[in-house]
Amino acid sequence: MRNRRPWLWTAALVAYAFLYVPLIIVVVYSFNNSRLNAEWVGFTLDWYRQLFSDADMLAAAVNSLIIGLTASVVSTILGTMAGVAMYRHKTRLLPILVLTPIAIPEILMGVSLLIFFVLVSFTLGLVSVALAHITFCIGFVAIVVRARLAGMDESLTEAARDCGATPWNAFRYVTLPLIMPGVIAGALMAFTLSIDDFVITFFTAGAGTVTLPLAIYSMIKIAVTPEVNAVSTLLMLLTLVLIVVASRLSPNLFRSD
């Protein structure tokens, strides 16, 4: 039973258009045979070719991948632990520490970590960025894992223990397989967040380390060429695939916000 309300549909369509048209423009112009992102001249793959021969850009991509994989793995492990801890045990400090990084503006974490690293004389570089990324990714993974646990029947863990499983075995053979889709979804989310992060990376990367977002930033500020469009398009494609997979694994991934 659908209420046909033309103005509601129009407003909603406008909103969807608003969300997607800018991104579509970026993608379209990545194939545009013109330096200016002004009007369509002709189709070309030159910008992509330029991208793949751009050593700096490739280095930045490699950095982003390394950081992304590291941050994803570590934050998934810690985040799963945190999710289990928050669901099963009564802790007061942990939820605050886990969830606040997500709630506050990113710049605050970036800045405080900058001070922290400098004060302990920790050289800024790939490691500092990874450590920073893990800090905010833990929260996302924890939320997803906790939601997944909440949807699981608690008596299953008890039944496992009753059948002779130690707490670790009960977790390994019963709980973990049942929450695994959530864990993987969390890992993919963490990877995406890390690859895409700009603000926190900006403050914790130091002089010599460049990730993809940072490279995009300098290109935007200094010399804009459609190479930016090309790298943006590829990045969007990657994100799209990862997020669609994640949402298939954990269907209510975005509902429990």
Added chain:
Amino acid sequence: MALLEIQGVTRRFGDFTAVDNVSLAIEAGEFFTLLGPSGCGKTTLLRMIAGFDLPDAGRIVLDGEDLKDRPPEARPVRTVFQSYALFPHMTVEGNVAFPLQMAKTPSSEIPAKIAAALEDVRLQGFGKRYPHELSGGQKQRVAIARALVTHPTMLLLDEPLAALDAKLREEMQVELINMQKDVGITFVYVTHDQTEALALSHRIAVMNKGRVEQVDEPSKIYGFPKSVFVADFIGHCNLFSGHVAGNTNGVVTVDARGLGPVRVLAQSKLASGGAGTIALRPEMIRIQAHAPSDTPDNHYRGTVAELLYMGDVTVYRVATAGGTRVEALLANSQTGRAKFFEVGDLVEMSWPVDAGHFIEE
């Protein structure tokens, strides 16, 4: 020595005492039921036997060993959960194999044991199915098979039939009795359904507000309730409260409030003036249209105020001169007649001194 001894066990949750100084001894091979209303502590007690909770005071001793240091996985007791708790990501075989794997049974022996367990619960051939493909009764049986496959010392069942419909529940009750007899394992059964408890158990412990009111065989619990709570909780019961007016040769006369003098057999030591309640089961009352031709020990006249047609019996609630409504029942054994009396009929009720049971205050 009893197989399981619960000695002075207490469990508190904040201000609320769930289990209050409970002591029980459960013998090997018996079907023992913890019966009581919700919140009486029976499930809490069961969980403490299983190891999912620890008593605040007291001991739980199994086969002479205090279980307090043993976590659930190390106790030789298995639980059948109310929700069955079958692992959804494993097949029936996987579920039944799980305890064997946890006990590090050699994998060559496992298939035979699974087959035997499934045969015991009459689910041969269901091995490859997943829990979501099974009906409620089948899930129940898989849960039992999984619990029995390692031949535990004791089986704990937490209201296992509560989720089944009435017909299936009756069938499963019979199966449980037979299974327990065949396998010979001690069952500790928790339920709030007193008919179920009466039907299944060798002995019942009636619990109320964390305490055990009475531990006895079903017939004794029914016929000789030790407290008003037990009398009222099990089946239907008339309760006549009052003071002892006299005591002659073990026959006590109680001046029942709202009714009058009632004579009942009791232990001889009862003194006059003592307070108590007579518990009288409706089926023990003879109810007739005309006055009895003999001299019954107890005789009251009244008017039928309500009647409840139950199919096999009809319950009559009779208003007496004193104000109390007495409940009596008659089996509808005459074909063609649904009931013997109508509302408003004058009836005569009578019963002997050994029909009721006196509960001292």
Added chain:
Amino acid sequence: MPARASTRLGKWSVVGPPLAYLLVFFAAPTLIMVLASFRTPGEFGGLAPLLDESGKPDLNVESYVRFFTETVYAQVFLKSVGYALITTVSCLVLAYPLASLIARSPKKYRDLLLLLVILPFWSNFLIRVYAWMIILGPNAALARLVNGALAPFGVDPVPLLFSSFAVLVCLVYVHLPFMVLPLYANLEKHDQALLDAAQDLGANRWQRFWRITFPLSLPGVYAGAALVFIPALGIFAIPDILGGPNDTMIGNLIKQQFLETRDWPFGSVLSIVLTVSALALAGLAAWIARRSGGGGGPVRA
């Protein structure tokens, strides 16, 4: 009792590692930042030594005094609040029809529609900002359209880029999904029967919305507002890339202090003011949501 001890061990084995990690990399840096706000800036940037020549610990409130006395900072702060407010309201106006539509759609389409709302959010933040650079660029179609329309009136070409307009449009663009999701979560639970009853009692479409739907959706509105306002308040990349010289927000100031001027104490003060405001507003939103949500009182006559 030993058995209880093993559950304690189990608890700490899952609580311990993430807790330790976050204490070191989140709690400690935050505390250090708070401390830093009470220190003096170092000669070459950063912080001055903890103990000065006479052995006295370096603690003062100079930076705080500076923030509260020099009006320019209050101005920037207020501007940030203003931008964040405009963003929030705009997001609400745009998000509401969208959330309503998704909430009323047949169940099988809802997940897809929601996914479509969220996907842009998952693309790189900078890409989304860059996209608006293209759209609002001086040679782009939009600018030419607008200026072409204004030219006959003798108005000079209006730069769409590097302006407050650009900053605000992009702020709305980036935060829109955050308003849609909580609104949708709330609207989805609305009972159609309530609206039917209202219609039965004579309410027209507008009345039904304003007296029933909207008040019931307020918890979702407040949640969305918090999710938009707080990040928007602390944003710096958008004004940095798309804004003009008058569009400095508190985030830009913070960046400046830490990376350019290198006056860390003052930067810390700014950060703390931002955090406190953000948390205060989050607390306020939660309090209001708790009071007006969860059953709520009778709709005001």
